[in-house]
Amino acid sequence: MTTQAEKAAVGRLGEDLAVELLTSQGWRVLRRNWRSPVRECPGELDVVAVDPDGAVVVVEVRTRRGSACGTALESVTPGKVRRLRRLFAAWWSSLPPDDRGPRGAGARIDVVAVQLAPGAVPQLEHVRGVG
Template identity: 50%
Template structure:
């Protein structure tokens, strides 16, 4: 619950969605390795370890579905960029990379005017 969703700036909405997504992932057993990692090609919202998989997580937060759902906003171009970014993260953090799968996930967060939120997690986007 997060009252006053309508009064939040776009940046605050995004940050709130990322916190909700992180809580959802951790509750599901994921270990957060990095948040808002940036390089010259862009940013990864979250990097987590989910079992043996190293996962780049794109978090998309919306207040309405007028322009589509949060998950619908992830395009093939975005998936390709996330794939490159995950490779760059691995190159930048060789000590944190183990053998196992690399995966791209998307977490969509829809914030209701009441402050309630729905969270959808799609594993293996673009696989």
């Protein structure tokens, strides 16, 4: 059985790998692990970043060590996307207006799926615009 500490370590590794991937492609990370202070909108955004085109992107990182419970991408359900949209709006509204950047650059939700296997190089898949 996997402990909470082991799950947290796997999740942290996946997020670190995802951030390495994004920054190597010219992305600028604005925030990691932002937790909503709004009781009516609980949850966490894994990564908030700006892509090379200037769009603000919430990146959901899903890390798996196997596929017995489905793939990392399959775990991003329509309900999860709705929750991410609400969290994105809460994060955005928490910013002072001067920190919101230029208008018109766009915003979206992406997923980085990280597949880990013993003795193998981690596999990362970046899916843009899931919501």
